[in-house]
Amino acid sequence: AQKVTQAQTEISVVEKEDVTLDCVYETRDTTYYLFWYKQPPSGELVFLIRRNSFDEQNEISGRYSWNFQKSTSSFNFTITASQVVDSAVYFCALRSNSGGYQKVTFGTGTKLQVIP
Amino acid sequence: DTEVTQTPKHLVMGMTNKKSLKCEQHMGHRAMYWYKQKAKKPPELMFVYSYEKLSINESVPSRFSPECPNSSLLNLHLHALQPEDSALYLCASSQELAGGPHEQYFGPGTRLTVT
Numbered sequence: 251a252q253k254v255t256q257a258q259t260e261i262s263v264v265e266k267e268d269v270t271l272d273c274v275y276e277t278r279d280t281t282y283y284l285f286w287y288k289q290p291p292s293g294e295l296v297f298l299i300r301r302n303s304f305d306e307q308n309e310i311s312g313r314y315s316w317n318f319q320k321s322t323s324s325f326n327f328t329i330t331a332s333q334v335v336d337s338a339v340y341f342c343a344l345r346s347n348s349g350g351y352q353k354v355t356f357g358t359g360t361k362l363q364v365i366p
Numbered sequence: 367d368t369e370v371t372q373t374p375k376h377l378v379m380g381m382t383n384k385k386s387l388k389c390e391q392h393m394g395h396r397a398m399y400w401y402k403q404k405a406k407k408p409p410e411l412m413f414v415y416s417y418e419k420l421s422i423n424e425s426v427p428s429r430f431s432p433e434c435p436n437s438s439l440l441n442l443h444l445h446a447l448q449p450e451d452s453a454l455y456l457c458a459s460s461q462e463l464a465g466g467p468h469e470q471y472f473g474p475g476t477r478l479t480v481t
Contacts, residue, residue: 283467293454295409295472302466341408345467352397352422354470356408 252277254344256357263332264365271327271360273342279303282346284325286316289359290338301325332364369393372457372473380481381447387476389440389457398440399470400432401456409456415440416462447480454478 253276263269275284286298299309301318309316313330329336342357370391379385389398396417401409414422415434423432429451431443440457454477458470 281466285469287472292474293456293477294474295456295458295470297469297471300469352414352416352467353411354409359406359408 252344252346252348252355254342254355254357256340256342256360258360259358260361260363262363262365265334266331268328268330269332269362269364271329271340271342271362273325273327273357275323275325275342275344277344277346277348279346279348282344284318285343285345285354286325286327287341287343288338289341295341298327329362332362334364334366337362337364370457370459370471370473372455372476374476375474376477376479378479378481379444379447381449383447384443384445386444387442387455387457387478389442389473390438391459391471391473392438393459393471394437394461395459395471396437396462397460398434399458399460400440400442401458403454403456403475413442444478447478449480452479 255274258272282303284301287295288298289295299316306318306320315328317326339359339361341359344355373388398415400412402412403409411424412426413432418434418437429446433441454475456475457473460470461468
């Protein structure tokens with residue numbers, strides 16, 4: 251069975267603070283893919299990053315960075331110098347071979363509120 | 367163009383009505399998805415089409431009927447819905463290429479209210 255846990259239901263930060271969103275996953279597969287999506291109040295999920303299980307390199311994209319650690323089954327997401335536009339619900343997701351790759355296991359989401 | 371469009375944006379229907387949700391993408395993606403999302407919950411997969419053939423039906427009640435007329439279009443036909451079917455319905459598409467599953471591109475959704 252596959253599972254994605256986002257233990258933080260809601261986080262509030264003041265603008266310009268850094269914030270880390272946690273994601274812990276479970277899968278028996280050795281090949282799997284992890285994703286982060288952002289869902290602003292408008293409703294549309296926006297793709298942020300894709301990472302496969304063989305690539306443990308951390309990634310930085312502007313103010314966003316991701317830390318993938320297979321040893322702890324975690325794929326955490328950090329926003330540096332947060333802005334009000336970062337306010338959204340963020341979902342971590344997992345796709346693996348046992349799910350036929352077409353199924354996506356989403357975490358329950360973390361609602362981030364950035365206060366001006 | 368990385369856009370997935372959905373119409374209508376909002377829909378209110380009675381339990382005896384028949385309506386359809388439409389989704390369109392022009393990215394050449396060969397996998398298309400319908401999701402249902404309730405408030406404060408993650409999206410729940412309903413259907414997957416791969417190369418215009420239904421490949422996954424997540425035990426969705428027959429009052430929801432998907433259709434994929436061509437590689438760019440995806441419809442969801444609704445009939446005799448229940449109030450508990452009120453939700454945000456999201457369409458998504460992705461590439462179907464070697465090298466593992468690719469990211470999904472989502473439309474803005476149709477907010478459905480069943481009265």
